[in-house]
Amino acid sequence: MTQTTDASLEGKTLRLPGAAMTEPELDAWFVREVLPLEASLMQYLNRNWQDSSQVEDFRQDVYIKAYEAARNERPKSVRSFVFAIARNLLIDKVRRSQIVPIETAVDLDALNIAADEPGAERSVIARDELRLVKSALERLPKRCREAVTLRKIDGLSTREIAVRMGVSPRTVDAHLVEGYAHLADILYGQPDVADKKA
Amino acid sequence: MSDQMQSQQPQSASEIRVRASEWLVKRYDSEGWSDSDQTQLNSWLAEASAHKIAYLRVEAASKRADRLGALRRPAPAPGRLIPALKIVAVAAAIVVIFGASFFATQRGVPEKTYVTGIGGHETLTLRDGSRIELNTDTSLRVADSGAKRVVSLEKGEAYFQIVHDATHPFVVLAGNHRVTDLGTRFLVRRNNDTLRVSLLEGRAQFDTEDSHGKQQATLNPGDVVIATTTSLSITQAPTQTLDDQLGWRRGVLVFRHATLAEAAAEFNRYNPQKIVVADSHIARLNINGALRANDPKAFVRSMKVFFDLRVEERPDTIILSR
Numbered sequence: 425m426t427q428t429t430d431a432s433l434e435g436k437t438l439r440l441p442g443a444a445m446t447e448p449e450l451d452a453w454f455v456r457e458v459l460p461l462e463a464s465l466m467q468y469l470n471r472n473w474q475d476s477s478q479v480e481d482f483r484q485d486v487y488i489k490a491y492e493a494a495r496n497e498r499p500k501s502v503r504s505f506v507f508a509i510a511r512n513l514l515i516d517k518v519r520r521s522q523i524v525p526i527e528t529a530v531d532l533d534a535l536n537i538a539a540d541e542p543g544a545e546r547s548v549i550a551r552d553e554l555r556l557v558k559s560a561l562e563r564l565p566k567r568c569r570e571a572v573t574l575r576k577i578d579g580l581s582t583r584e585i586a587v588r589m590g591v592s593p594r595t596v597d598a599h600l601v602e603g604y605a606h607l608a609d610i611l612y613g614q615p616d617v618a619d620k621k622a
Numbered sequence: 623m624s625d626q627m628q629s630q631q632p633q634s635a636s637e638i639r640v641r642a643s644e645w646l647v648k649r650y651d652s653e654g655w656s657d658s659d660q661t662q663l664n665s666w667l668a669e670a671s672a673h674k675i676a677y678l679r680v681e682a683a684s685k686r687a688d689r690l691g692a693l694r695r696p697a698p699a700p701g702r703l704i705p706a707l708k709i710v711a712v713a714a715a716i717v718v719i720f721g722a723s724f725f726a727t728q729r730g731v732p733e734k735t736y737v738t739g740i741g742g743h744e745t746l747t748l749r750d751g752s753r754i755e756l757n758t759d760t761s762l763r764v765a766d767s768g769a770k771r772v773v774s775l776e777k778g779e780a781y782f783q784i785v786h787d788a789t790h791p792f793v794v795l796a797g798n799h800r801v802t803d804l805g806t807r808f809l810v811r812r813n814n815d816t817l818r819v820s821l822l823e824g825r826a827q828f829d830t831e832d833s834h835g836k837q838q839a840t841l842n843p844g845d846v847v848i849a850t851t852t853s854l855s856i857t858q859a860p861t862q863t864l865d866d867q868l869g870w871r872r873g874v875l876v877f878r879h880a881t882l883a884e885a886a887a888e889f890n891r892y893n894p895q896k897i898v899v900a901d902s903h904i905a906r907l908n909i910n911g912a913l914r915a916n917d918p919k920a921f922v923r924s925m926k927v928f929f930d931l932r933v934e935e936r937p938d939t940i941i942l943s944r
Contacts, residue, residue, distance in 0.1 A: 582651055601647050
């Protein structure tokens with residue numbers, strides 16, 4: 425966003441209604457603009473939906489809708505755009521399931537405020553990224569943490585990690601797979617309380 | 623998502639997330655990435671937006687983790703792994719300390735006290751990766767020397783996600799009761815003389831000692847122990863009930879056929895402005911639903927509307943009557 429090329433491109437895109445994005449632009453936009461909203465989005469979905477096992481699927485549906493809609497027209501305010509999608513999705517599910525309609529309706533009304541208030545993600549940018557990632561690493565299950573540490577900190581290959589950990593390369597891969605999946609959840613979905621206080 | 627796409631992609635978001643991570647590891651971390659692998663990945667990504675999104679997300683996270691390379695130690699020698707990991711662990715443990723006071727017990731194990739106020743909610747991570755979430759108005763002491771992991775719950779409620787370590791069992795003390803984990807997730811709530819322990823996953827041992835002597839029980843997932851100074855009961859609770867008990871982790875209180883008096887008492891744990899039910903008849907009204915723990919006014923408004931109650935608001939209290 426500080427890059428001038430990027431900023432001028434943004435300006436142009438915004439002025440053209442219905443301007444489409446190319447695939448790489450769309451991907452970069454998703455990572456840069458949408459993923460940082462995940463913590464707020466998850467909080468919003470969790471607060472408004474009792475069955476926490478469905479929330480990850482909700483989040484995916486919100487992302488799909490945002491990604492596909494942005495392909496054809498880049499939204500002006502990403503935050504209100506994403507939360508409007510989430511809100512409509514929740515209303516839709518509530519109508520179909522009839523679960524705690526009273527309280528959910530109350531919270532849905534409060535959504536417009538939630539979508540406007542500056543979220544925690546604003547300050548994420550200013551924070552020490554290394555410390556954040558380190559703290560996320562610390563929260564991984566033990567074996568995953570070891571594998572990811574050896575890979576990312578020590579820069580070892582899978583085979584070297586396997587020797588160090590006394591397991592097969594296949595097992596190392598499995599630890600890394602689990603480790604990265606968790607890292608994504610932590611880094612985007614649930615930054616640590618301690619970091620918020622910093 | 624269109625119906626056609628759903629029928630092609632019956633996988634859950636969670637499964638797609640793991641699949642995306644598998645692709646990522648295969649591409650960047652494993653050996654022998656071929657053109658045919660790339661073609662397969664491309665077609666998987668093109669198959670559904672869900673795939674593309676999951677891949678972008680895990681790839682972005684992995685790239686962010688590349689910054690950890692800044693912590694690289696010069697020529698890591700075999701055998702240095704464990705101390706090095708500990709350095710990272712200790713650094714992170716220091717970061718999570720909030721309002722902690724330090725003192726040492728007679729046995730010399732350093733302890734830290736963690737306290738949350740009314741309406742508070744904090745998470746702390748121990749050096750082994752175990753996590754403890756403190757609910758409102760909670761105080762607990764942690765002795766985590768590495769060799770010994772002991773937590774004393776003085777008051778309030780905490781949710782434990784414990785990394786199993788057979789050689790260093792994790793112990794929670796509360797009054798004359800003790801929970802010893804065998805690798806678990808569990809919830810402990812201490813309210814005056816009553817202790818409630820709910821086991822969500824794994825196994826744990828519950829010990830209690832009262833005037834009648836010692837009692838011991840092994841807990842399995844779904845077991846809920848209610849212990850008072852004079853009684854001990856263990857019941858099997860459905861998953862739903864355990865989920866409800868954990869509602870506070872996402873800021874909500876879940877009531878299923880609770881009385882108004884019970885619901886008011888729950889709200890009062892979280893808020894300085896106390897709800898007073900001034901009429902014994904309305905105290906038995908039946909409450910269902912999920913409500914924000916920090917918004918007693920919204921709860922009172924619903925009561926007013928649905929049960930036609932009178933509401934009198936004062937600085938410290940909200941009085942409900944017929």
